[in-house]
Amino acid sequence: MSKGLLDLLIIGAGPAGLSAADAAAREGLDYLVIEKGLIADTIFHYPVGRTVFSTPNELEMREGSLESCREKPTREELLSHYVRFVLERELRVNTEEEAQSIERISSGGFRVLTTRAEYTASRVLFAIGAMQHPRRLGVPGEDLMKVRHRFIEPYPYVRRDAMVIGGGNSAAEAALFLAEEGARTTLTIWRADWENRDPKKNSIKHWVRTPLEAHIEQGHLRLVFFQEIEEITERSVRIKLDDGETVELPNDAVFVLIGSDADFTLLRQAGVLIEPSGLTQVPVYDPETFETNVPGLYVAGHFTHARHIKEAIAVPRRIIPIIAAGLKR
Numbered sequence: 431m432s433k434g435l436l437d438l439l440i441i442g443a444g445p446a447g448l449s450a451a452d453a454a455a456r457e458g459l460d461y462l463v464i465e466k467g468l469i470a471d472t473i474f475h476y477p478v479g480r481t482v483f484s485t486p487n488e489l490e491m492r493e494g495s496l497e498s499c500r501e502k503p504t505r506e507e508l509l510s511h512y513v514r515f516v517l518e519r520e521l522r523v524n525t526e527e528e529a530q531s532i533e534r535i536s537s538g539g540f541r542v543l544t545t546r547a548e549y550t551a552s553r554v555l556f557a558i559g560a561m562q563h564p565r566r567l568g569v570p571g572e573d574l575m576k577v578r579h580r581f582i583e584p585y586p587y588v589r590r591d592a593m594v595i596g597g598g599n600s601a602a603e604a605a606l607f608l609a610e611e612g613a614r615t616t617l618t619i620w621r622a623d624w625e626n627r628d629p630k631k632n633s634i635k636h637w638v639r640t641p642l643e644a645h646i647e648q649g650h651l652r653l654v655f656f657q658e659i660e661e662i663t664e665r666s667v668r669i670k671l672d673d674g675e676t677v678e679l680p681n682d683a684v685f686v687l688i689g690s691d692a693d694f695t696l697l698r699q700a701g702v703l704i705e706p707s708g709l710t711q712v713p714v715y716d717p718e719t720f721e722t723n724v725p726g727l728y729v730a731g732h733f734t735h736a737r738h739i740k741e742a743i744a745v746p747r748r749i750i751p752i753i754a755a756g757l758k759r
């Protein structure tokens with residue numbers, strides 16, 4: 431089914447897409463959000479019961495509107511906040527509808543084909559986040575059922591040998607949850623990541639590290655410094671340690687938590703240039719307007735240089751009025 435020409439089609443209903451929808455509604459634009467999963471799907475996939483790192487003022491859609499029992503909200507409080515925001519503002523969000531292709535049309539604007547419909551829009555904002563492709567180790571055994579690239583909760587692993595591989599906060603946090611709930615936990619990490627204490631270089635947050643260290647001291651959690659994972663088998667993981675020795679550790683479950691990357695397929699299809707940035711890639715865009723090299727096609731959120739929720743919310747508030755002004759001209 432083909433719809434009439436929209437002013438703005440927003441792809442993704444994470445914090446960036448929702449902030450954009452809110453700003454578009456305030457500007458009186460004819461907009462629609464397409465979301466392949468649920469409202470705030472990335473947050474829906476955070477570990478159950480997790481307390482987020484950020485404070486309410488960095489996460490909320492309106493000042494003072496995010497209520498949390500403690501200083502920082504849980505996954506559930508944050509998710510509820512975003513869902514209620516959509517419901518109360520009656521934002522136009524279609525969930526479980528995935529954008530599958532995009533093309534520029536001769537009259538200006540874009541045609542976007544989704545799993546349910548075809549849309550034409552004068553402007554398109556990609557707010558797709560960077561969670562589509564969890565990074566893989568690329569080792570034999572990584573496709574075994576016991577290997578996960580996301581951590582949801584610790585309870586299936588009580589009294590089992592669980593290994594977490596990774597050096598960031600997601601890995602450290604998963605290891606902590608597992609150790610706290612009685613899994614025989616091993617955190618397999620590069621020494622440089624464990625010894626990194628610089629918050630600007632993504633060091634493990636101190637409120638995660640301190641209890642982790644206590645669990646290590648009490649013998650509930652083992653730290654393994656490694657060079658390379660060689661193979662994962664049904665019953666074990668073979669690892670080359672950082673001193674060059676190879677060991678085989680008994681194992682029931684493996685969590686590979688080494689980051690994830692955005693899916694740039696649609697952006698590339700539309701002609702957007704993508705450039706390397708650190709370990710990942712980002713689209714090329716104007717730092718003021720967030721318009722890409724393709725006129726009328728914008729980006730916002732975690733797959734740009736403006737990462738994390740605070741910026742994912744702030745950027746659309748700045749750029750939607752610019753988009754609206756351009757449409758009125």
Ligand SMILES: Cc1cc2nc3c(=O)[nH]c(=O)nc-3n(C[C@H](O)[C@H](O)[C@H](O)COP(=O)(O)OP(=O)(O)OC[C@H]3O[C@@H](n4cnc5c(N)ncnc54)[C@H](O)[C@@H]3O)c2cc1C
Binds near residue numbers: 445527
């Ligand atoms: C475990 C974990 C913990 C985190 N903790 C924090 C924290 O404490 N504080 C913080 O600031 N940040 C945290 N982050 C990062 C934070 O989640 C992101 O910065 C935030 O979600 C970015 O918002 P976004 O809207 O840019 O992207 P996302 O929230 O990822 O939203 C993008 C949306 O686009 C949808 N989508 C993608 N492709 C398509 C398509 N083709 N069609 C339709 N829909 C599509 C996705 O389903 C998704 O819902 C954490 C991340 C993880 C994984």
